[in-house]
Amino acid sequence: MSSSTAPTGFSSYEQPIFPPEEESSLLSQSHAEKASANSTFTTGSYTSALQLYEKALSLCPTYLEYDIAVLHSNISACHLKLSEWKAAVDSATKALDALDRVDPPAPTVVQDITPETKVRIAALQRTGHTLHDVYKLRTKTLLRRAKARRELKTWASLQSAYEDYQALSRPPHQLGSLDARAVREALRELPVHLEEAKNAEMKEMMGKLKNLGNGILKPFGLSTDNFQFVKDEKTGAYSMNMTR
Structure with a gap:
């Protein structure tokens, strides 16, 4: 595959940016595989869906962080359905890392935004997405990671799950009524499970x-x-x- 150099002013950006036609073609192929994966997921064939999401991931240009995050988040959902908790945590974390590269979590002023972030934001806009989409996906993915961490049931994973649920309980996360109730219940129940896991691991x-x-x-x-x-x-x- 051929690729163009980084846009003027973004020479420090290490990942090659594909020409518009090639980028569009790769993204279309990736979206087609993702659509197949989505349909397969709804039938309950989670292993097959996982393979299709991974194929979609291999086709997607790596600098299209939002699309990459969507795929990693969907892969995490597959691992959740398969009770593969650690893999679910790892995939959700990759998705959240990709979103953080588009929308850095630490407060920044405009002049502090790096050239790399500008490239990623431009790619986000070019592919028809907004920062609001990023916020929604971050919330969905954080819910998935929190659930997987909770299911691992180790002292460390439960502590990390508690931190995820704490983050979800604060703005800018906007939860539906069911998710909000699940988060409140988790924050109420996890301290007890944390103490139990701590005592069990200390005893061991x-x-x-x-x-x-x-x-x-x-x-x-x-x-x-x-x-x-x-x-x-x-x-x-x-x-x-x-x-x-």
């Missing part, structure tokens, strides 16, 4: 440390049961006593 870690200690002490006829940690209530420090 202490068990592994105990087994390791027993392996080291066994040749000496000792075990971790021979040692007792006593807390000094005045200082909060611990001392170790040996018992028999």
Whole structure:
């Protein structure tokens, strides 16, 4: 495939920009595969839909960040349906990263917008999308990532899910009534699950440390049961006593 150089004034932009005719052709092919994937998804054939979305992704010019984000978000939806939680998180994160490149999350003034961001915004407008579309897709994708992180049920993933739900509860995210209720319920329930996961993982870690200690002490006829940690209530420090 041939490609043109970056537009004048955007020479620092590393990704090649395709000529208009080639860009339009590639995008049309990508959209056709995406349409097939959408239809396949509605039939419940999520693995087949996933493959079609990935084909659409391979055809889409990489600088068309919004279209790339849509595909990654739809891939995340497939992984959710397949209960592939980690893959769902990874794909949703790729979609959110692409959206952040179009609409940087940190507040900026016009003169601080980089040439790369200008190229991406121009591509967004050229393909008929707006920043409002970006906001809507970000909300949808964040909901998908939060759900996947919650389903992973580890201490770290639950904490990350809680942060996603906190973000969703604040502007500029605009939620429908069902999603808003789901977010409120998640924010109410997650602290309990977080504490449970924390305690379970700490217990598992202490068990592994105990087994390791027993392996080291066994040749000496000792075990971790021979040692007792006593807390000094005045200082909060611990001392170790040996018992028999």
